[in-house]
Amino acid sequence: MRFFALGLVFLTTLAQAPRPLLVGGEVGQALYPGGRGVSYGEVRLIARSLGLALWQGKGQVGLGLGSRYKVFPLVENEAQAAARGTAWKRGQEVFVPLRPLSEALGLEYRAQEGILLQLPWARLVGVERRPGQILLRFSREVNALVEGNSVLFLLAQGEGAGLSQEARGLRLTLETPPSRLYYPGGGQVVLEWGPPARPRPTVLLDPGHGGKDPGISAGGLLEKDLTLDLARRVAARLPNARLSRQGDETVPLEARLSLAQAASVVVSLHATQGSAVNLYLPKARSTPLAQNAEALLASAPAEQAALLKVYAGDPRRLAEALEKAFSALGIVLARAEGPYALTDIPGAGVVLEVGVERLKTPEARDQVAEAIAQAIRTYLE
Numbered sequence: 339m340r341f342f343a344l345g346l347v348f349l350t351t352l353a354q355a356p357r358p359l360l361v362g363g364e365v366g367q368a369l370y371p372g373g374r375g376v377s378y379g380e381v382r383l384i385a386r387s388l389g390l391a392l393w394q395g396k397g398q399v400g401l402g403l404g405s406r407y408k409v410f411p412l413v414e415n416e417a418q419a420a421a422r423g424t425a426w427k428r429g430q431e432v433f434v435p436l437r438p439l440s441e442a443l444g445l446e447y448r449a450q451e452g453i454l455l456q457l458p459w460a461r462l463v464g465v466e467r468r469p470g471q472i473l474l475r476f477s478r479e480v481n482a483l484v485e486g487n488s489v490l491f492l493l494a495q496g497e498g499a500g501l502s503q504e505a506r507g508l509r510l511t512l513e514t515p516p517s518r519l520y521y522p523g524g525g526q527v528v529l530e531w532g533p534p535a536r537p538r539p540t541v542l543l544d545p546g547h548g549g550k551d552p553g554i555s556a557g558g559l560l561e562k563d564l565t566l567d568l569a570r571r572v573a574a575r576l577p578n579a580r581l582s583r584q585g586d587e588t589v590p591l592e593a594r595l596s597l598a599q600a601a602s603v604v605v606s607l608h609a610t611q612g613s614a615v616n617l618y619l620p621k622a623r624s625t626p627l628a629q630n631a632e633a634l635l636a637s638a639p640a641e642q643a644a645l646l647k648v649y650a651g652d653p654r655r656l657a658e659a660l661e662k663a664f665s666a667l668g669i670v671l672a673r674a675e676g677p678y679a680l681t682d683i684p685g686a687g688v689v690l691e692v693g694v695e696r697l698k699t700p701e702a703r704d705q706v707a708e709a710i711a712q713a714i715r716t717y718l719e
Contacts, residue, residue: 358452359436362387368453369433372420377453378433381425388445388457389481389492389507399425399432401439403457404479405523408442410434444478460525462496462508470532474510476525484519487512489529539602539718541579543569544680546608549588554609556694561609562586564697568607571707576714591679598680602651603714604687606680613695617660617671619653619688620681651686659713660690667709669696686717 359368359379364387368377381399385392391402400409410425412432419426419433426433436455440447448454461477476494483490494508502509516529545565547553553561566583573579582597583589598604610616661671681687690710697703 359383359455360452361455362457368436370420371416371426371433374420376420376423377436377449378419378426379436379453379455381432381434384434384439384455388455390443391481394432399434401434401443403443403481404525404527405521406443406479408439410438457493460491460494462491462494462498462501463525465498470530472510472516472529474527474529476527478525479521479523480507480525480527482519482527484515487515489516489519491527538578540600541576541603541714541718542582542597542601542605543572543579544582544594544598544604544606545569546606548583548586551588554611554694556609556611557698559694559698561694564609564694564703565607568692568697568703568707568710571703572605572710572714575707575711579714595679595683598683598685598687601683601687602685603656603717604680604683604685605710605714606678606687606689608689608691609694609697610691611694613693614691615664615669615671615693615696616691617657617673617688618678618681618691619657619673619675620678621675651684653681653686653688656686656688656713656717659716660688660710663709663713663716667705669709 354370354373354375356367356369357377359366359377361379361384364383366380366383368379370376371378381392381394381401384390385401388403391407393400393402394412397412398409399412400407402408411422412425412427413419413422414427416426416428418424423435423438425435436453437447439445440455446454446456446458458478460480463475463477465475466473474491476491476496480494481492483492488509488511490504490507490509492507495503496508500511502511512529514531516531518528518530518534520528520530522528545562545568547562547565549562551562553565555561563586566581566586569581573581580597582594594606657671657673661673664671678687678689681689692706696706
């Protein structure tokens, strides 16, 4: 028994010793901070070898591939990093946990005698050329670099007019460099020339519950029916509004959150007993754009600030608009803050809970819907 216990200790120690790390064509070391068996790799090696975008801010580090990215909180304490799964700063080097990074960016992760981290080369699927725009589709997300009058798509291969294959990837030669380059998702890369078209803000109305989840019941009225009816009335007053569900259906939180991430304004509608109207705001916001929105808006030129407001929302300003609109009906909103999933988004997200006493008749719902729509219009203007 003693020999067996010693063997276990030996195997545990061996498993947590540094192991070879093969990233693309480069070799480094996989470290195991805190002896917890979680493999970590150095971020500059990973970014360089796999053509990933790398950025580091105060207390965080991120890696990106096209429209996908992963941001880690950054700490210097080895035990804390291992326990929380955060990035770990050791001297001048920064290490990140390899498996969560691989899952977020779609990398190939294999653990054998060493750790293998790979990104298969992307294949060009199609090219669409339009006035002022070129859209390229790849078999997976890619990163692109503008270099002079050309764009290099890292770790990508393909054929076509103006395209040439290089060791680092696929190069598209152009007459003039693009004014903008962005990643809509799904392996797409868009190149554009000329002044940007001003985006139209999008509004997501999220009727709470639905399908198998009826919510509360009061006086024969179900919350899922009240919220859907109210959302439809609000949407009828706003040209750019959409609903997270169109009927009596079950929509998972993940699907609602996916829609919310792309919206400028999100109002999640719920009902509660009585006549109170409650407004819930995010206490903290985790997305990089949301965290830095206030500073960016304060320093950006007017044209850029107008664009930022479409994507970097201010839930406090939206809350103030709602409070003002409801006060015109003689209703005082009770405000609270907390970790609500649908409010932790780049845009402005709030949860609005309306007492069923204020939703009993179609006329009453019209009043509430007009107040919500007016608040959203005020916020967007």
